[in-house]
Amino acid sequence: MKKHYKIIIIGSGPAGLFCAYKLVKKGYNDILIIDANKFPSGGLLNDCKLNLSTEIGMDLNELQLSKKKAEKYISQIDNIFIKFGAPIELFGTNPAMYQEWIDRAKRNDAELIPAKQRHIGTDMSKRIIKKIRFFLEENGCEILLGEKIKKIISEKDITLISETKKIQ
Numbered sequence: 001m002k003k004h005y006k007i008i009i010i011g012s013g014p015a016g017l018f019c020a021y022k023l024v025k026k027g028y029n030d031i032l033i034i035d036a037n038k039f040p041s042g043g044l045l046n047d048c049k050l051n052l053s054t055e056i057g058m059d060l061n062e063l064q065l066s067k068k069k070a071e072k073y074i075s076q077i078d079n080i081f082i083k084f085g086a087p088i089e090l091f092g093t094n095p096a097m098y099q100e101w102i103d104r105a106k107r108n109d110a111e112l113i114p115a116k117q118r119h120i121g122t123d124m125s126k127r128i129i130k131k132i133r134f135f136l137e138e139n140g141c142e143i144l145l146g147e148k149i150k151k152i153i154s155e156k157d158i159t160l161i162s163e164t165k166k167i168q
């Protein structure tokens with residue numbers, strides 16, 4: 001690995017990987033992604049259900065996002081997953097099917113939010129992560145795993161310090 005990079009991303013979870021993907025698509029290279037774990041992806045390595053809804057998993061007010069913009073981002077992210085091999089099949093496209101459950105939840109002072117879902121699953125999420133990783137490495141990203149950043153020094157250049165390395 002080199003000693004200097006133009007862009008360093010700490011964390012290879014969905015935020016880090018998608019940030020790198022966007023940068024690469026905009027023509028940036030010379031990017032280093034660092035993760036304390038030995039396998040990239042952070043919390044992406046789970047059952048990997050994509051809730052394609054603005055009502056689940058985010059607070060639009062906190063993010064200062066309009067519903068329209070959030071829907072656009074959700075669709076963009078979903079398309080990237082499809083590009084890397086996520087199944088085409090969507091669940092939850094017919095809320096009428098869940099009306100009985102919605103009513104039952106209401107009777108129990110709960111709210112069931114119908115949402116479109118893409119179910120990727122643990123095995124396929126591993127394959128998708130590998131493909132994203134391959135794409136990023138092919139396009140000017142280096143991925144450094146098993147290296148926890150302990151300290152960030154911001155002077156003329158930014159220096160990251162792990163137990164064994166000093167990277168700028």
Ligand SMILES: Cc1cc2nc3c(=O)[nH]c(=O)nc-3n(C[C@H](O)[C@H](O)[C@H](O)COP(=O)(O)OP(=O)(O)OC[C@H]3O[C@@H](n4cnc5c(N)ncnc54)[C@H](O)[C@@H]3O)c2cc1C
Nearest residue numbers: 011012013014015035036037042043044046048049148149
């Ligand atoms: C059991 C479980 C199941 C889930 N299922 C789903 C689901 O089905 N669908 C869904 O949409 N969401 C799901 N989530 C939520 C989802 O995992 C998180 O929203 C998502 O991972 C957040 O992404 P992130 O990139 O912000 O952070 P993370 O995924 O947490 O990634 C952060 C990364 O940064 C690394 N890191 C942190 N500090 C350092 C450091 N100092 N130096 C180097 N590396 C560092 C970590 O090792 C990690 O890999 C689930 C979460 C859990 C816990």
